[in-house]
Amino acid sequence: MKHIKVRILATIWVSIFLLFVPFYIILNLTLPVHFEKEAKAALTYEMEYMSSMQKQESEDAPALDYVGIFFSGDICFIDLTQDPAENSAADNSYGKYNVQSAEHDVLSYYDSQGLPFGQIRTLKTDNGYYIMVLYEDVFSWDGEKVPTIMYLNIQPIVQYTKRLNWLLDAIFLCVAAIMSVIGFRLGGQIEESQENQRRFFQNSSHELKTPLMAIQGYAEGIQTGVVDPIHSAEVIMQESDRLTRMVEEILYISKIDVHQLVLHIAVLDVRELLYDCLRSAEPIQNKKQCSVVTDFPDAPVRVRCDEDQLTRSFMNVLINGMRHCDKTVWLSCKADRHIITITIRDDGGGMDPQDLPHVFDRFYSGKKGNTGIGLALASDIIRLHKGSITAHNDKSGAVFEIRLPVAP
Structure with missing residues (x-):
């Protein structure tokens, strides 16, 4: 419209x-x-x-x-x-x-x-x-x-x-001006939302085409006998897994946008969630041949969260660090009386300064390629938990800081 x-x-x-x-x-x-x-x-x-x-x-x-x-x-x-x-x-x-x-x-x-x-x-x-x-x-x-x-x-x-007409005119103009400002801002938000939605579907279709074209290409290669079937099958499986993850992330973001994502809240130890993420990310860690250095407190760190959703957000940020690191990823967790701070840092040289403001934008295309929607989904899930996530560079690489409220 x-x-x-x-x-x-x-x-x-x-x-x-x-x-x-x-x-x-x-x-x-x-x-x-x-x-x-x-x-x-x-x-x-x-x-x-x-x-x-x-x-x-x-x-x-x-x-x-x-x-x-x-x-x-x-x-x-x-x-x-x-x-x-x-x-x-x-x-x-x-x-x-x-x-x-x-x-x-x-x-x-x-x-x-x-x-x-x-x-x-x-x-x-x-x-x-x-x-x-x-x-x-x-x-x-x-x-x-x-x-x-x-x-x-x-x-x-x-x-x-x-003479009250003058007063009525003044009230009319004031109400019209105030409502016009509100309407203008609301209209801008709606237009921005529609533009984001248009870009979202456009970028989604583009991102989905990449694994589909790879699958189709290797399938045709197997059919014509020009590629090794075993290697082609491995690529097809990898691209299928990638396609499945992308579809799931798109569905999750769609549910968040329409407020249909139901959170099943429980009080959990955030350290256990991070350990689960490390175990799930071992295949990627082994493939990258990188190490993960952890720094967790001895005492439990309680957080009110949906276990599956918050684990998904941690996992997306952790995998992003593993993919862009050189040799090491540092994962730390600390808490005071009110705030839990989870830091994921890598030694990959950091992000381009022009990309930093857009690192959590959906399908933002930076100088190192698309960031996809993994970080965007992580940001949305963390906000649903009344938390925040920020990104910046330090001497060695990129740093992501997640802040969540401590469970009472």
């Missing part, structure tokens, strides 16, 4: 956009409508209360207890019978009525459009968002009904909610 990072980023931005759209709708559409409804309800309640008071005076009916609702405390009144000079102390800068800006907007609408008694109207101007109604005020000093405009300006609260 190509362009994984781009696809992940696109998915993240679209998802975040769809997540924030409802909030934008609520802030910019739903809340203003809700506030307008609340304002109309407040004016309606006020008129109902006035009506109940009027009935109480004329019919001796019980009046409503005034409890008010949302916006009731913000209602403003304009007495249409009052002298304009008494409506406001402001300068006479608005023509017919000497009033403040909000009253000027309401009265301008009243003059131009008129207001039917008891019918709520809505007015939006540059200065306000007005909900208003014309009614007869029964609370005049002389007891007369006074035509009065009752109104609410909900623009401040509507503008406040719209």
Whole structure:
């Protein structure tokens, strides 16, 4: 799959956009409508209360207890019978009525459009968002009904909610930026994993071809009678064993990659595992005609491990040392209260400095040929045991250090 990072980023931005759209709708559409409804309800309640008071005076009916609702405390009144000079102390800068800006907007609408008694109207101007109604005020000093405009300006609260858009924009950008960084890194890891997988299968097929071609070549030689059958059979057996080991290692690495390798953990003496490796590696040691110098402590060194898997990792590193040594391999084990350190050192001259960072990479092709997957598998198994393995050169050759936690 190509362009994984781009696809992940696109998915993240679209998802975040769809997540924030409802909030934008609520802030910019739903809340203003809700506030307008609340304002109309407040004016309606006020008129109902006035009506109940009027009935109480004329019919001796019980009046409503005034409890008010949302916006009731913000209602403003304009007495249409009052002298304009008494409506406001402001300068006479608005023509017919000497009033403040909000009253000027309401009265301008009243003059131009008129207001039917008891019918709520809505007015939006540059200065306000007005909900208003014309009614007869029964609370005049002389007891007369006074035509009065009752109104609410909900623009401040509507503008406040719209200012929250800036906060929402900032949150949107922050979330998008953080998720983009995470998605970009995740996409990079996926692309790297897919590239490693592609190289793994490509290199696996290449490595498997080598013994298969040798087997096929010697088999054809036997068939045509151009090679010695006994020698050819030995080569075929050797290449078959090599092919079997490679297939097993590839299968083990595949299980590790998909987290299907089950470890059967037990507390064991790591010295015994190393002795088992030495016994198993004797054929290679005899063929190489090299010696192995050991340095183990007298006391047991306990480690929690899967015996087969950890032995396999030790074996791979030990055989690598035997194959590249000149005459000697040194194998040592020491432990403190927390860490076990196993060192495998050879006198083969060491690794090329350019190859050192890649010595545990699968099928890495160095200057001395492919390292295969033996060291890569050893590294993976050791990590599964919460340990680590490193490689470096010393005066005589390559040095591999394996560190594992001591069993409690």
